[in-house]
Amino acid sequence: MPDGTPESAPEILPGVAASSSDRRHSGDEAAIAAADGTPRVAAGGRAPSLAHILAPKVQSAIVRATGPGALSYRSRWALVLTIGVLFWALVLLVLVRVLRVFREAPEIGTLLAGKVLGLVCISFFMILLLSNVITSLSTFFLARDLDLLVSAPVDWLTLYLGKLTESAAHSSWMVALMAVPIFGAYGWVYEGGATFALVAIAAFLPFVIIPAVVGGAVTNVLVNVFPARRTRDILSVVTVLAAAGLVLLFRLLRPEKLARPEGLRSLVDFIALLRTPTSPFLPSDWVQRATMSSLFGQPDALSLYLLWSTAAAAIVVGALIHRSLYATGFTKAQESSQRWVRGRALQHAVSLVLHPIGVVRRELVLKELRVFFRDTTQWSQLILLAVLVVVYVFNVRFLPLSGAGVSFLLTNAIPFLNLGLAGFVLASIAARFIFPAVSMEGRTLWLLKSSPIAMRSLLWSKYWTGTLPLLVLALAIVGVTDALLHVSAFIFVVSVFTITLITLAVAGMALGLGTVFPQYETENAAQIPTSFGGLVFMMLSVGLVTTVVILEARPVYMYLRSAAFGGPTEVGEMALGFGLATLLCVAATLVPLYVARQRLELAEL
Amino acid sequence: MIELRALTKRYGSFTAVDAISLDVPRGQLFGFLGPNGAGKTTTLRMIAGILRPTSGTVRIKGIDIDVDPTAAKSVLGYIPDRPFIYDKLTGAEFLRFVAGLYGQDGALVERRMDELLALFDLTEWRDELVESYSHGMRQKLIISSALIHRPEVIVVDEPLVGLDPKAARILKDLFREYTRRGHTILMSTHTLAVAESVCDRIAIIHGGRIRAAGTMEEMYASVEAGAKGLEELFLRLTGERAARDLVEVLDA
Numbered sequence: 001m002p003d004g005t006p007e008s009a010p011e012i013l014p015g016v017a018a019s020s021s022d023r024r025h026s027g028d029e030a031a032i033a034a035a036d037g038t039p040r041v042a043a044g045g046r047a048p049s050l051a052h053i054l055a056p057k058v059q060s061a062i063v064r065a066t067g068p069g070a071l072s073y074r075s076r077w078a079l080v081l082t083i084g085v086l087f088w089a090l091v092l093l094v095l096v097r098v099l100r101v102f103r104e105a106p107e108i109g110t111l112l113a114g115k116v117l118g119l120v121c122i123s124f125f126m127i128l129l130l131s132n133v134i135t136s137l138s139t140f141f142l143a144r145d146l147d148l149l150v151s152a153p154v155d156w157l158t159l160y161l162g163k164l165t166e167s168a169a170h171s172s173w174m175v176a177l178m179a180v181p182i183f184g185a186y187g188w189v190y191e192g193g194a195t196f197a198l199v200a201i202a203a204f205l206p207f208v209i210i211p212a213v214v215g216g217a218v219t220n221v222l223v224n225v226f227p228a229r230r231t232r233d234i235l236s237v238v239t240v241l242a243a244a245g246l247v248l249l250f251r252l253l254r255p256e257k258l259a260r261p262e263g264l265r266s267l268v269d270f271i272a273l274l275r276t277p278t279s280p281f282l283p284s285d286w287v288q289r290a291t292m293s294s295l296f297g298q299p300d301a302l303s304l305y306l307l308w309s310t311a312a313a314a315i316v317v318g319a320l321i322h323r324s325l326y327a328t329g330f331t332k333a334q335e336s337s338q339r340w341v342r343g344r345a346l347q348h349a350v351s352l353v354l355h356p357i358g359v360v361r362r363e364l365v366l367k368e369l370r371v372f373f374r375d376t377t378q379w380s381q382l383i384l385l386a387v388l389v390v391v392y393v394f395n396v397r398f399l400p401l402s403g404a405g406v407s408f409l410l411t412n413a414i415p416f417l418n419l420g421l422a423g424f425v426l427a428s429i430a431a432r433f434i435f436p437a438v439s440m441e442g443r444t445l446w447l448l449k450s451s452p453i454a455m456r457s458l459l460w461s462k463y464w465t466g467t468l469p470l471l472v473l474a475l476a477i478v479g480v481t482d483a484l485l486h487v488s489a490f491i492f493v494v495s496v497f498t499i500t501l502i503t504l505a506v507a508g509m510a511l512g513l514g515t516v517f518p519q520y521e522t523e524n525a526a527q528i529p530t531s532f533g534g535l536v537f538m539m540l541s542v543g544l545v546t547t548v549v550i551l552e553a554r555p556v557y558m559y560l561r562s563a564a565f566g567g568p569t570e571v572g573e574m575a576l577g578f579g580l581a582t583l584l585c586v587a588a589t590l591v592p593l594y595v596a597r598q599r600l601e602l603a604e605l
Numbered sequence: 606m607i608e609l610r611a612l613t614k615r616y617g618s619f620t621a622v623d624a625i626s627l628d629v630p631r632g633q634l635f636g637f638l639g640p641n642g643a644g645k646t647t648t649l650r651m652i653a654g655i656l657r658p659t660s661g662t663v664r665i666k667g668i669d670i671d672v673d674p675t676a677a678k679s680v681l682g683y684i685p686d687r688p689f690i691y692d693k694l695t696g697a698e699f700l701r702f703v704a705g706l707y708g709q710d711g712a713l714v715e716r717r718m719d720e721l722l723a724l725f726d727l728t729e730w731r732d733e734l735v736e737s738y739s740h741g742m743r744q745k746l747i748i749s750s751a752l753i754h755r756p757e758v759i760v761v762d763e764p765l766v767g768l769d770p771k772a773a774r775i776l777k778d779l780f781r782e783y784t785r786r787g788h789t790i791l792m793s794t795h796t797l798a799v800a801e802s803v804c805d806r807i808a809i810i811h812g813g814r815i816r817a818a819g820t821m822e823e824m825y826a827s828v829e830a831g832a833k834g835l836e837e838l839f840l841r842l843t844g845e846r847a848a849r850d851l852v853e854v855l856d857a
Binding site: 358359360362363364366367370371374375442443444446447448449450451452453454602604 | 650653654655656657674675676677678679681683685687689690691693694698701702703704705706707708709710734750
């Protein structure tokens with residue numbers, strides 16, 4: 001940026017502090033003044049409207065969507081739209097197929113369809129609640145525009161509604177996008193028509209408002225008890241634990257057993273179970289009832305009334321809570337979460353272990369480790385990761401690959417194909433932890449760029465701090481699953497070799513593409529993988545893993561066939577398959593890292 | 606020690622820095638003055654190797670930063686105008702990290718760190734996370750980090766922003782002493798009184814071009830007669846109409 005580009009907004013207004021230290025004073029006074037219920041309007045001026053408060057957000061979103069990037073915005077949108085439409089089509093078609101089967105079933109078909117929708121809605125509701133609590137913390141207490149808004153003559157109610165809209169939009173867009181093909185499928189199969197579409201929209205709007213209000217209120221109360229940044233830490237861990245618990249619970253229940261009708265004592269029991277509302281006092285149930293009743297020509301006005309009246313009442317109660325608690329909460333939000341650090345002995349030990357790699361690389365690696373493990377929002381994701389690995393191994397443990405009728409071929413072919421699945425899991429983990437690595441340097445990149453380190457060293461430290469744990473995880477997954485499945489020595493060697501290659505390549509692509517498509521302005525690392533670059537990385541990773549599995553499939557099949565039925569093994573063909581897979585992985589590791597180095601060297605901040 | 610030759614930086618059709626040529630000899634404290642948007646920060650960021658020039662060259666201690674960036678940067682310390690640093694490191698860890706970037710560690714770094722933290726009243730904060738630091742404390746920490754590896758050249762952008770009077774005084778004295786020992790400092794500032802009191806030479810940049818450069822006496826001599834003090838000189842050279850504009854704004 002050229003010198004003298006527009007200064008940050010807070011510095012323009014008199015009396016509004018720009019620094020975090022000054023913010024404590026001016027922010028507090030302004031918050032109290034704004035929260036006393038009396039609108040503070042500049043002499044001779046009008047209080048800013050809700051639309052005025054939201055306008056910068058909308059304009060920023062437009063600039064982000066149409067602004068410059070690694071690809072032109074038309075290409076970006078074309079790609080996003082193509083993938084979006086494909087995803088929608090997939091969900092729509094699968095659901096339509098399932099619902100058609102339900103529709104054919106007399107008596108229980110409609111009940112089953114309603115039950116499925118109820119489960120979808122309650123899942124949405126839980127996701128929205130969790131998401132809104134986390135988002136509200138940022139929008140109401142940590143956002144950069146708060147100094148400006150709180151110190152400006154903005155009416156407390158306008159501020160509340162503005163921030164509520166922002167939280168609701170940030171938390172709900174993904175759920176709303178998912179809901180379109182789901183409700184679309186119901187409308188299609190049960191021929192709901194335009195009325196159903198209108199009812200679905202009318203039910204869905206209050207459905208996203210209610211959790212937004214609840215999220216805001218919960219956050220407001222929490223911030224009054226704990227400092228905002230500590231609250232964020234607590235919420236990160238609680239959210240991850242809740243998600244991990246749900247995944248574990250769902251998997252350990254082995255829902256596939258429930259799908260077998262012989263597990264139920266009688267049809268009457270089954271129908272009685274289906275007729276029972278999942279949760280009659282939750283908005284998710286009201287949405288299910290409103291939409292399902294509309295599909296069968298008996299509109300349930302009560303459900304819609306309940307949804308809208310609850311949403312309206314929630315906004316009123318939420319506004320009252322905001323009015324009485326926000327000023328104190330905002331003051332507390334300025335406090336820091338953590339001042340002291342622990343684990344000095346461990347740090348010293350790690351430092352000693354890293355001694356042989358030299359001062360520069362050691363300090364870079366130590367910095368990476370410290371920044372990661374001191375950020376609760378980052379390390380807490382490891383809990384979810386551990387649970388996913390447990391679920392993965394659990395799934396493999398219960399694969400029906402033993403007993404009569406299961407051949408040697410199948411016992412060894414399935415673990416080989418399992419490599420592909422492990423590759424996709426590793427790609428998702430790399431997207432979450434390695435892809436954002438360069439973006440997270442963001443505003444501190446000036447320090448690295450102005451110091452005499454080669455960008456190669458920076459990438460080296462980021463690559464290995466991300467890749468080594470990923471490789472350990474990959475080898476553990478493959479080793480444990482291979483052991484559980486009692487595979488042959490050949491398959492064991494092939495799977496360990498392949499997963500190592502895939503891990504190195506996926507990590508290289510994650511770091512490389514994360515550098516080519518940086519998100520320097522994003523503070524939350526969790527949002528970076530969902531960016532356009534993250535999407536490109538995931539697509540390329542899926543392509544790579546699939547290609548590697550295809551290239552190795554023939555040599556593996558030839559070996560297994562010869563081991564099972566006898567006959568020669570084509571050494572040349574095996575060398576070709578494994579050779580090409582190796583070459584591809586080496587290229588996928590080195591090329592993105594090379595491009596990333598070039599980009600970093602030329603990067604201007 | 607710092608040589609700029611026809612240094613130019615363009616952003617599309619906008620020219621932020623327009624063929625600047627400048628020499629800062631060893632042992633001098635050189636002031637870089639100019640209004641907002643004049644091109645000061647862009648020039649300093651090119652010298653620090655953060656931005657690449659559109660054309661022209663930057664030489665530090667005779668080394669072209671484009672040809673051998675590592676060698677040129679190893680003798681340089683850069684202090685930016687905005688104190689963005691790693692929130693999750695402690696002050697001491699950050700200083701060790703920066704020293705490490707210059708390949709330095711061990712007892713000498715620890716001793717320098719203790720001295721610098723004590724100088725800027727940060728000793729009791731050394732083991733606390735940077736996220737709990739105020740703006741001014743972060744600025745002091747960044748200044749300390751630019752000195753931890755004892756660079757021969759310091760490029761500093763608006764060093765006094767956010768500093769309390771005591772720290773500002775310490776910094777000015779430190780810079781004077783640093784140049785007295787043969788090191789070189791290029792400092793951009795808006796505080797004309799500071800430039801007037803500590804700088805050996807100054808340059809005034811406006812619209813991406815250097816309008817005047819030299820010692821204070823040379824500057825007065827070069828501008829039309831009647832300019833009294835650096836402020837008036839600055840306003841004449843940069844074509845500002847401060848007083849009239851203010852009246853117009855307040856009456857609007």
